[in-house]
Amino acid sequence: RKEVEQDPGPFNVPEGATVAFNCTYSNSASQSFFWYRQDCRKEPKLLMSVYSSGNEDGRFTAQLNRASQYISLLIRDSKLSDSATYLCVVNSYKAAGNKLTFGGGTRVLVKP
Amino acid sequence: DTEVTQTPKHLVMGMTNKKSLKCEQHMGHRAMYWYKQKAKKPPELMFVYSYEKLSINESVPSRFSPECPNSSLLNLHLHALQPEDSALYLCASSQDRGGQGYTEAFFGQGTRLTVV
Numbered sequence: 001r002k003e004v005e006q007d008p009g010p011f012n013v014p015e016g017a018t019v020a021f022n023c024t025y026s027n028s029a030s031q032s033f034f035w036y037r038q039d040c041r042k043e044p045k046l047l048m049s050v051y052s053s054g055n056e057d058g059r060f061t062a063q064l065n066r067a068s069q070y071i072s073l074l075i076r077d078s079k080l081s082d083s084a085t086y087l088c089v090v091n092s093y094k095a096a097g098n099k100l101t102f103g104g105g106t107r108v109l110v111k112p
Numbered sequence: 113d114t115e116v117t118q119t120p121k122h123l124v125m126g127m128t129n130k131k132s133l134k135c136e137q138h139m140g141h142r143a144m145y146w147y148k149q150k151a152k153k154p155p156e157l158m159f160v161y162s163y164e165k166l167s168i169n170e171s172v173p174s175r176f177s178p179e180c181p182n183s184s185l186l187n188l189h190l191h192a193l194q195p196e197d198s199a200l201y202l203c204a205s206s207q208d209r210g211g212q213g214y215t216e217a218f219f220g221q222g223t224r225l226t227v228v
Contacts, residue, residue: 034216043202043219044155087154089217097167098143098208100217102154 001026004090006103013078013110020074021106023088032091033064033071037084038105044087047073078110115139118203118220126228127193133223135186135203143208144186145217146178149200161186162208193227200224 006023013019025033033050048055050062050071061074075082088103116137125131135144142163147155160168161180169178175197177189186203206217 032215041200043221046216046218049216097160097162099157099160099168100145100204100206101157104154 002104003027003092003101004088004103006086006088006106008104008107010107010109013075013082013108015078015080015110015112017078018074018076019078019108020072021086021108022070022072023090023103023106024068024070025088025090026069027090027092028066028069030069030090030092033062034089034091035060035062035071035073036087036089036102038087039084044102047086075108078108080110080112083108083110116203116205116218116220118201118223120223121221122224122226124226124228125190125193127195129193130189130191132190133188133201133203133225135188135205135220136184137205137218138184139205139218140183141205141207141218142183143206143217144180145204145206146176146186146188147202147204149202149222155202159188190225193225195227198226 004025035047036044037047038044050064054063059076063072085105085107087105119134144161146158149155158172159178164180175192179187200222202222203220204217207215
């Protein structure tokens with residue numbers, strides 16, 4: 001089983017609609033969680049950190065469910081510019097040190 | 113300033129060449145990373161430096177040799193690469209809070225490497 005798993009999509013979303021997707025992680029001791037956005041041939045850019053109580057940044061809402069070991073991202077009122085690959089990143093502390101592990105990414109295509 | 117700067121942006125090298133990738137950050141971050149990303153795949157961790165010491169090596173072949181000269185700089189020395197090593201090489205940095213985990217990581221724009 002991969003450490004961090006995501007539905008690869010693509011999620012085809014009408015402009016203005018809401019889309020949500022999850023990321024599951026296998027290490028129950030994981031400590032920090034993040035969502036990144038990556039555009040084609042660009043570097044990953046931090047979208048938001050994910051806090052235990054859930055957090056919102058404009059049209060984006062992130063949730064963490066430690067009991068079921070998943071995080072989620074919800075995008076409201078989708079814009080064409082939201083089309084990208086969304087990468088889930090999980091930090092786990094091991095004896096060797098901290099390790100940031102990426103999920104495979106979820107591709108979102110927002111269409112007019 | 114949340115900038116991580118990587119040079120060069122593009123690199124074409126032969127299989128017998130020696131080259132180096134460079135990465136610099138001035139955010140005071142004490143964790144720095146090298147990732148490799150192939151097309152349509154997520155970034156794969158190669159190395160982690162924590163407080164200028166190599167803390168994680170993900171079984172990377174010895175033809176890749178990392179170096180952390182100081183807390184702001186990270187290099188990746190390349191020697192005798194293979195065509196399958198062609199990829200986007202990403203550098204990132206973050207705060208390192210030890211057992212308390214990381215803060216968010218910031219990525220450079222990457223070096224697109226082609227091995228011929």
